[in-house]
Amino acid sequence: MKLSIFLLIGLALVSIIGTVIPQGPQREYLATLSETKIKLYSSLGFFDMYHSWWFILLLYLLTLNLICCSIKRLPRVWKVVSEPVKVMDDNFEKSLSNVKEFKLKGSKEELKDRMVSFLKAEFAEPVITEQGGEYHLFAQKHPWCRLGVYVVHLSIIIVFIGALVGSFFGYKAYVNIPEGGSVSQVQTNSGKVIDLGFDVRCEKFSVSFYDTGAPKEFKSILSVTDKGQPVPGLQHVPIIVNDPLTYKGITFYQSSYGQSDEGVSYYLTVRNRNGGQPVKLKARQGERLALPGGAFVSVMEATMDVRPFMRGFDGPGAQVEFTPAGGNPQPFVILSDKYESFNAQHGGDLVLTFDGMDQKFFTGLQVAKDPGVWVVWLGCFLMVVGICMAFFMSHKRVWARVSDAGVTLGGSASKNPTGFEIAFDELVEKLNKL
Numbered sequence: 300m301k302l303s304i305f306l307l308i309g310l311a312l313v314s315i316i317g318t319v320i321p322q323g324p325q326r327e328y329l330a331t332l333s334e335t336k337i338k339l340y341s342s343l344g345f346f347d348m349y350h351s352w353w354f355i356l357l358l359y360l361l362t363l364n365l366i367c368c369s370i371k372r373l374p375r376v377w378k379v380v381s382e383p384v385k386v387m388d389d390n391f392e393k394s395l396s397n398v399k400e401f402k403l404k405g406s407k408e409e410l411k412d413r414m415v416s417f418l419k420a421e422f423a424e425p426v427i428t429e430q431g432g433e434y435h436l437f438a439q440k441h442p443w444c445r446l447g448v449y450v451v452h453l454s455i456i457i458v459f460i461g462a463l464v465g466s467f468f469g470y471k472a473y474v475n476i477p478e479g480g481s482v483s484q485v486q487t488n489s490g491k492v493i494d495l496g497f498d499v500r501c502e503k504f505s506v507s508f509y510d511t512g513a514p515k516e517f518k519s520i521l522s523v524t525d526k527g528q529p530v531p532g533l534q535h536v537p538i539i540v541n542d543p544l545t546y547k548g549i550t551f552y553q554s555s556y557g558q559s560d561e562g563v564s565y566y567l568t569v570r571n572r573n574g575g576q577p578v579k580l581k582a583r584q585g586e587r588l589a590l591p592g593g594a595f596v597s598v599m600e601a602t603m604d605v606r607p608f609m610r611g612f613d614g615p616g617a618q619v620e621f622t623p624a625g626g627n628p629q630p631f632v633i634l635s636d637k638y639e640s641f642n643a644q645h646g647g648d649l650v651l652t653f654d655g656m657d658q659k660f661f662t663g664l665q666v667a668k669d670p671g672v673w674v675v676w677l678g679c680f681l682m683v684v685g686i687c688m689a690f691f692m693s694h695k696r697v698w699a700r701v702s703d704a705g706v707t708l709g710g711s712a713s714k715n716p717t718g719f720e721i722a723f724d725e726l727v728e729k730l731n732k733l
Contacts, residue, residue: 303368306361313357317348322471322488347488350466358459365452376445380694385428385437387698387709395698395709396716397723401730402705407434411701413733421729422697436699445713447688454681461674469669476501477559477661481524485666495549495666497525502535504660506556508604516540517556519662548668555663558602565598565617566654568636573648590649593624601656605634612638617653621646695719697726706730 320340329337344351384391392398403410411427411434418425418438425436472485472493481500485493499521506517516539523533523546530546538544543552563583569590570577580596582588587597601617602608609616614635622628631645633653643650694713699706708727712719 300368302364303361306357306364310357310361313348313354316345320345320348322347322349349462355463355466358463362456362459365456369449369452373449376449380442380445383437383439383442383696385426385698386430386435387437387700387707391698392700392707392709395711397710397720399708399723399727400705401708403733407701407703410434410706411436414699414701414706417730417733418697418699421726422695425697425699432702434701436701438697440695441692442694444688444692445694447685447690447692450681450685450688452685454678454685457678457681458675459678461671461676461678464671464674465669466671469667469671472666473554473663474666475557475661475663476519478502478504478659480661497523497530497546499523499551499664501662504556504662506660513607514556517553517662519553519556519664521551548670550667550669552665552667553662554665556660557663559659559661563601563659564657565601566656567596567598567617567619567633568652568654569596570650570652571648572643572650579654592648594647594649595622596620596651599630601653603656603658612641614638615653615655617656619651619653621651623647693719695722697723 332340340346344353348354387395403413405413414434414436415425415427418436423438423440425438428435428437470487470491470493472487474482474485476482476499478501481498483495483498485495487493500523502520502522504517504519507515509515518537518539521533521536521538521544523530523536523544533544533546536544538551538553540553543550545551565582565584567580567582568577569580571591578591580588582596582598584601585597585599587595590596597620599618599620601615603615605612605614605616609632612634614637616632616634618630618632620628620630629645633642633645633651635654636642636652639650639652642652645651693715695710696712697708697710699708708730710719710723710726
């Protein structure tokens with residue numbers, strides 16, 4: 300028992316580690332760690348903790364310990380359930396905490412028949428044993444609830460087996476799909492490329508933001524194609540966080556997103572400080588555009604909302620590289636025409652304004668295949684059944700000894716002795732009225 304508690308606490312603690320430290324971390328998370336921490340976490344298996352040898356060893360030890368505890372205690376409990384004591388002799392009577400004697404009229408056979416009817420109506424149908432010129436009646440309720448703890452033990456082992464099946468025969472992977480693009484392969488944390496056997500296409504991606512600029516909800520519209528044919532019911536399926544798409548046992552979870560550089564167009568306006576008509580420009584990322592007067596500009600990156608990056612500003616913004624005629628490149632940020640004075644700080648004789656972009660995203664999906672999930676669900680079901688048996692049911696037993704002197708009634712319960720004492724007193728009160 301002490302070892303079980305120690306192992307359970309250990310598993311709980313390391314599970315917390317696996318929750319706090321992202322499993323299969325992305326580059327953004329690794330960028331926040333020092334090289335020393337990355338080496339330490341990698342050597343300890345923290346980035347793939349649930350597949351690490353020491354975590355699986357803890358599962359093996361707990362499973363072995365549960366089996367040993369069950370083997371040690373189960374035979375005695377099984378004997379109580381399968382071979383109950385049916386005769387209440389004097390010695391056994393002394394071991395019972397609830398005993399009551401009655402002086403009832405009638406012959407021994409009549410009292411036996413009356414007690415059989417009484418117990419059958421008020422408690423459970425009794426088993427009759429004749430011994431030493433006396434009749435012994437035995438009735439019980441819920442004897443199998445004593446095995447509830449072993450059902451829980453079995454359920455834990457089944458859950459562990461399901462987890463191991465998922466670990467060894469399943470996988471977790473990640474994939475980024477640009478809007479309008481499709482994939483048929485995914486890559487695991489270890490770099491292994493897995494062929495899905497079908498295609499997943501991102502029809503569209505959308506994201507909404509809070510007033511602070513933080514993402515509120517991001518949603519992907521996915522379609523599945525198998526052997527070149529659209530899969531019925533899996534066309535233009537919206538998925539969001541905690542609402543995944545599943546096909547052929549493979550589940551796609553909405554995990555992340557980002558701006559896609561494929562096919563993005565940026566729109567700028569250029570005007571001369573000394574007057575003249577503004578010029579509208581359209582550019583691709585990194586494309587070098589010629590400006591009036593011999594200058595050049597290229598857009599390095601852009602966003603439709605600068606609030607997460609520039610406090611006190613909103614709307615679209617772009618990081619550009621401006622090269623004046625005969626000069627060196629100058630990187631700076633330009634915003635919408637709402638911030639005219641900000642834009643006028645750079646560009647020499649030219650003032651550049653960012654008008655927006657045809658923005659496209661890629662959706663980041665976590666891909667998981669877990670063939671052991673139904674084994675885990677079976678273990679969870681058995682665990683609920685076992686807990687109900689162990690905590691909410693009680694093995695109740697009643698004995699009656701019928702002799703020429705009268706009737707002796709005794710009883711016991713495996714749990715809640717106070718509650719059983721009340722129920723036993725009710726039986727005694729009803730028996731007194733016979």
